[in-house]
Amino acid sequence: xxxxxxxxxxxxxxxxxxxxxxxxxxxxxxxxxxxxxxxxxxxxxxxxxxxxxxxxxxxxxxxxxxxxxxxxxxxxxxxxxxxxxxxxxxxxxxxxxxxxxxxxxxxxxxxxxxxxxxxxxxxxxxxxxxxxxxxxxxxxxxxxxxxxxxxxxxxxxxxxxxxxxxxxxxxxxxxxxxxxxxxxxxxxxxxxxxxxxxxxxxxxxxxxxxxxxxxxxxxxxxxxxxxxxxxxxxxxxxxxx
Amino acid sequence: xxxxxxxxxxxxxxxxxxxxxxxxxxxxxxxxxxxxxxxxxxxxxxxxxxxxxxxxxxxxxxxxxxxxxxxxxxxxxxxxxxxxxxxxxxxxxxxxxxxxxxxxxxxxxxxxxxxxxxxxxxxxxxxxxxxxxxxxxxxxxxxx
Numbered sequence: 612x613x614x615x616x617x618x619x620x621x622x623x624x625x626x627x628x629x630x631x632x633x634x635x636x637x638x639x640x641x642x643x644x645x646x647x648x649x650x651x652x653x654x655x656x657x658x659x660x661x662x663x664x665x666x667x668x669x670x671x672x673x674x675x676x677x678x679x680x681x682x683x684x685x686x687x688x689x690x691x692x693x694x695x696x697x698x699x700x701x702x703x704x705x706x707x708x709x710x711x712x713x714x715x716x717x718x719x720x721x722x723x724x725x726x727x728x729x730x731x732x733x734x735x736x737x738x739x740x741x742x743x744x745x746x747x748x749x750x751x752x753x754x755x756x757x758x759x760x761x762x763x764x765x766x767x768x769x770x771x772x773x774x775x776x777x778x779x780x781x782x783x784x785x786x787x788x789x790x791x792x793x794x795x796x797x798x799x800x801x802x803x804x805x806x807x808x809x810x811x812x813x814x815x816x817x818x819x820x821x822x823x824x825x826x827x828x829x830x831x832x833x834x835x836x837x838x839x840x841x842x843x844x845x846x847x848x849x850x851x852x
Numbered sequence: 853x854x855x856x857x858x859x860x861x862x863x864x865x866x867x868x869x870x871x872x873x874x875x876x877x878x879x880x881x882x883x884x885x886x887x888x889x890x891x892x893x894x895x896x897x898x899x900x901x902x903x904x905x906x907x908x909x910x911x912x913x914x915x916x917x918x919x920x921x922x923x924x925x926x927x928x929x930x931x932x933x934x935x936x937x938x939x940x941x942x943x944x945x946x947x948x949x950x951x952x953x954x955x956x957x958x959x960x961x962x963x964x965x966x967x968x969x970x971x972x973x974x975x976x977x978x979x980x981x982x983x984x985x986x987x988x989x990x991x992x993x994x995x996x
Contacts, residue, residue, distance in 0.1 A: 714962035
């Protein structure tokens with residue numbers, strides 16, 4: 612297997628794609644990158660205590676990139692994964708106006724369509740590998756959740772999860788080969804303009820407080836830049852509420 | 853490190869005793885950084901540092917060593933001691949751990965980051981609680 616290319620794993624049903632990919636990697640850490648697809652994921656999860664609900668016919672997959680990165684690159688890694696996912700969706704559905712909800716969800720018409728969960732493994736001061744799970748609602752839009760959701764089937768018949776998975780794998784491989792350093796800058800207007808709520812007043816929930824302000828932009832490190840009473844506030848953690 | 857500091861304390865006391873003798877003092881309080889020495893002349897003419905002060909200084913040294921040897925947080929975020937709510941903790945006090953073993957997760961920069969052991973050993977102290985915010989360089993876990 613060449614460097615930057617994936618070993619592929621396909622499953623009928625597993626508990627969690629991120630956990631499974633880490634298990635495979637831990638059995639043989641000499642492996643290169645891994646891409647994993649499962650028709651059904653029983654225990655999908657998001658950040659913190661959030662769950663990810665999906666059905667047979669939706670996309671549930673994970674990727675593991677074995678490469679060391681400085682911890683300072685975390686925000687850029689997040690933006691890079693978002694841009695790859697957005698690029699696949701825009702190529703497949705060019706007429707659809709997808710939006711990104713910070714930090715890592717894809718929305719359409721104000722409803723959640725896809726989500727990313729990024730997990731890393733840190734040894735001393737370096738990220739030793741990155742795992743990211745991607746879930747896309749291809750056919751189902753779960754209702755038992757606290758946000759509105761939508762599926763691809765509402766706007767297209769081209770909703771095959773395998774095809775999306777292959778496109779994602781190709782895009783990521785191409786991107787890894789082209790740029791080994793995640794040199795992400797805010798000149799990627801296409802991505803930056805895709806963020807939801809730019810120019811609008813938003814609230815961000817942090818640990819024990821809620822910060823309000825006008826969302827000016829997302830900077831090249833993936834931070835939210837807000838303006839509140841002529842003060843500029845940079846936020847790298849939290850949830851837009 | 854502890855031995856070196858203890859030797860320094862003894863040297864300091866000796867010098868202070870000489871200064872008291874020279875100047876005919878019966879009591880002297882002297883501070884240097886965090887160390888505070890109070891010496892009193894006993895009736896039999898022997899000088900002694902108060903034992904509770906020695907103990908206090910030793911405790912401070914021990915705590916300092918604990919913090920210095922602990923695995924520090926490489927980033928700012930929220931600490932999670934188990935993989936998901938209600939699940940078993942990654943590690944418990946007294947547990948043997950190996951290099952590379954996951955000790956806790958820190959959520960930062962929108963990612964869940966597994967923090968791994970930097971050496972083999974026994975978990976002697978866990979400095980952070982579940983879901984607590986952590987700062988860069990803050991001690992997380994002591995492995996000895």
